[in-house]
Amino acid sequence: MTDFQLTIVSTGGTIEKTYEATSGALSNRETVLDHMLAQLRTPDLRINRIRLMNKDSLEMTPEDHQLIARSAHQVAADCDGVMVVHGTDRLAESGESTIAMGTPAAPIVFTGAMRPFELRDTDALQNLTEALLAVRLLEPGVYVAMHNRVLAFPGVVKDRTAGTFGRAGQSIG
Amino acid sequence: MTDFQLTIVSTGGTIEKTYEATSGALSNRETVLDHMLAQLRTPDLRINRIRLMNKDSLEMTPEDHQLIARSAHQVAADCDGVMVVHGTDRLAESGESTIAMGTPAAPIVFTGAMRPFELRDTDALQNLTEALLAVRLLEPGVYVAMHNRVLAFPGVVKDRTAGTFGRAGQSIG
Amino acid sequence: MTDFQLTIVSTGGTIEKTYEATSGALSNRETVLDHMLAQLRTPDLRINRIRLMNKDSLEMTPEDHQLIARSAHQVAADCDGVMVVHGTDRLAESGESTIAMGTPAAPIVFTGAMRPFELRDTDALQNLTEALLAVRLLEPGVYVAMHNRVLAFPGVVKDRTAGTFGRAGQSIG
């Protein structure tokens, strides 16, 4: 059994927001992915980290989505799988941009969280755990893994009422 | 998107051990799976729970392994996937007994933990999260999901030194 | 040993802020004091809860400070001790208003937090634990208990740089 070579592209999002006592606000200042990864056991996973940006995805420009898509395809050519950590608000835009560039050389799995990792009650570790497993089990393609589900692009949308992702045109329970 | 019908067969193991202040020991008294499941977001998962036994797997008899294998096959005929929560010491015996009965009607994924859920530093939630996702992505078969890996029976063994599972005859990093 | 009759006056503050996924912001919507209290063992403490307001203390008016001071004195007449949960930004104003009304019939201990209870890394439980013990050990008076220290009003100020409280005119280490 050889190690699995994973590339993690981090772009920010709620999952990485941290609290500043001075302002009393949550914002994207530093990446907390390493703290999250340290809580998981991944004995044969070799991780290469690329800190592409650290933004609330509501602030992403069309150029940002293109940059993310292009970067994901590029790194997919040199590893066994790619995980992209992303804000949920515009995750679907980046996912669609990525699949629009064709099928990648390795699976690209987007994930994020509805509540920051810094919170006691967070979905960050669950989603990260799911994305890290999904990237090892899926065929090359572009996906979002979150809340015990994997959905393939194109056609994925955020369901703001349910606070999760689903397929366009379908209601989510 | 219709709901995924999951059957959880719980048999005990380290993952479910709880602390008793009187004796100062950890033991299998009550199932804590419901507490674990309550920490995860699984919007379209329908869970049917079967509490088959609650044992440290070191105390399992050959009859127990057969009972677990038979029960897993039976419930697999009526749902989309089966997760079996099991002690790691004899998990491989139950897994081999299960695959020896043939390919099941739905994927059967075993999981457990090296450290009880009750501990602050535990692998229980990670493994549970992984098993709950793996059962949705895999073809019918018998597997163990743990520590960011999925291995298919037959041929899986516990690596006691590394504290995880691997394939027979191979070293694990 | 008879029970200790404690009255808790809650006014909001960072300690009680909760996260809303829709807006992505922390705000004072519901009191989380009961969740915090449920994590502590207080076998002979009888608690009477008064939800006076739920405000970020930066939004408190002079009337609010007077109301808090008057309420604390009133309830102190009918119990063994009073704990006031308060935002740290204007905690000193309410404390000074309270001691300006004279020595209360029972100890009144203010507390709060620099980081909300909802955060994984929070000082909320520590400060709450300290205030709940201090109120049982102190003479009647008005105090703040936080960060392993108890300070008596008048003369307490927030040290915004150090993120804690100290005595006016003194630097805090």
Added chain:
Amino acid sequence: MTDFQLTIVSTGGTIEKTYEATSGALSNRETVLDHMLAQLRTPDLRINRIRLMNKDSLEMTPEDHQLIARSAHQVAADCDGVMVVHGTDRLAESGESTIAMGTPAAPIVFTGAMRPFELRDTDALQNLTEALLAVRLLEPGVYVAMHNRVLAFPGVVKDRTAGTFGRAGQSIG
């Protein structure tokens, strides 16, 4: 405001027990007090640590109780307060031995826990927080601080049914 000079004498006990995956048991192997202290904010506390022993108190000999009492008195002469971390089963014996040697030069506060710090649901941090505050507020003497209460020796007993401490001859609520 000058710093408070605290000496911590650690002797083991449930509070410091850690889990070993190989044996599946909790035992006193390494001190976890530093991990606990790292979770608290104590800006003006100067701590001197003395690791006297690391035992389940059920295994303590009469000589151990005398050693603990003598050590606590000795260090009390050179600091502002002493906290002794101790197993609850024989905590009262060590406390009685300590007060039998006379009133110490500084307050000596014993504490411990019914459930190890390693457990998700533990009273360790609460009790530690209480002892660390009590030692700053009390007059010289020998005490136990635990579960929102401070009791002075002599005359303190463990109430095994209630899982806490009380005064000899009194029932605890």
